[in-house]
Amino acid sequence: MVVPEDSESLFNAFATAAFFKFVVFSIFEMRYLLAIWKASRPLSNGEGWEAMRRELSVLYSRFYGILLGGILLMYEFLNHLRLILLLVYSFWIPQIITNVVRDSRKPLHPHYILGITVTRLAIPLYIFGCPNNFLRIEPDHSWCVCLAIFVGLQAAILLLQHYFGSMWFIPRQFLPEKYCYYRRFTQDTNHSTDCVICMTAIDLSPRSNDCMACECVTPCDHFFHSGCLQRWMDIKMECPTCRRPLPPA
Ligand SMILES: [Zn+2]
Ligand SMILES: [Zn+2]
CATH class of the missing domain: 3.30.40.10 (Zinc/RING finger domain, C3HC4 (zinc finger))
Known part of the structure; x- marks a missing residue:
């Protein structure tokens, strides 16, 4: 496979970042995930320990499966890295869908939505937007603008869901x-x-x-x-x- 040099250094950078993120995740965020998982199932303590353990192991294996599969896919399609990044940066879409399906009331604080959006955008915007970035990748400003608009749009939908209800974009006659x-x-x-x-x-x-x-x-x-x-x-x-x-x- 012929891999352009900038893609390879980009992959290495992302793989390193992903590894550190993984370590941080296993130590801290898994507990956070478990707390959320427990809070969303208030009746599960009555169903017995066996059922809870089964559901937890499904949760874990899904997480590690997606992680490994994601790394393999990313390496396989290294030449379409920007497309993959765009896919990775649709991270708010599952939350938007969950809000609609569960009709959640204000599931995320606006500060959290804005904070996550800005901090996650900072790295790709630096790598693809800054002329003298440390990965020496050619700046691609139109791609940066696309990414920012794409993620900004998702955050805007989430914020509107916060203020006007989860189903604000669905016409009233289709609502249950x-x-x-x-x-x-x-x-x-x-x-x-x-x-x-x-x-x-x-x-x-x-x-x-x-x-x-x-x-x-x-x-x-x-x-x-x-x-x-x-x-x-x-x-x-x-x-x-x-x-x-x-x-x-
Ligand atoms: Zn009552
Ligand atoms: Zn009262």
Whole structure:
């Protein structure tokens, strides 16, 4: 295989960087990954240790498989390195799809999105954009602009998902029908209800037109202040009283 010199030095640089990243990943980020994995399965501790171990080993083998396969593919297609880099830099797309599939509420902090985007862009922009970079690769400014626009677009979609909901780009008629937290309920006037989140009484008097100010009722017939429940659902999608899963708002 005839490999252009700049591709080879680029591959070596990336392989070295990938190795260090791998070491850092196995030490620190695997724990982070496990914490996320555990948090997204609140009921899994009831299913037994066996099932959890099986699922974990699938997670590990998928990770190492993708890592090894990725390195092999990268070496095989060294001449199309820029295309591969573009593929690698579509790293926000799985997150965008996951947000839509799970209808997540604000899964990532905007600072995190911006920080990861900028720091990941810095290295390829330096290598392909700086005239006197230490890898001695010919600058390719149009490719740099393409990469920056591509990654910037993904980050913009994620940020819009944060502010306008995960499905903002899907037309309303294609969306599944949602549960209404302001639905009518049979009112028991003798019984006063407290919001278990802030421990103060909930005003169950007939509602005004301004729905955002009044109380919410979950599918399991538990009452909360609208603001309290919204803050709660930013963190957990289960009922604060009975821990049943809550539908997305
Ligand atoms: Zn409250
Ligand atoms: Zn409940």
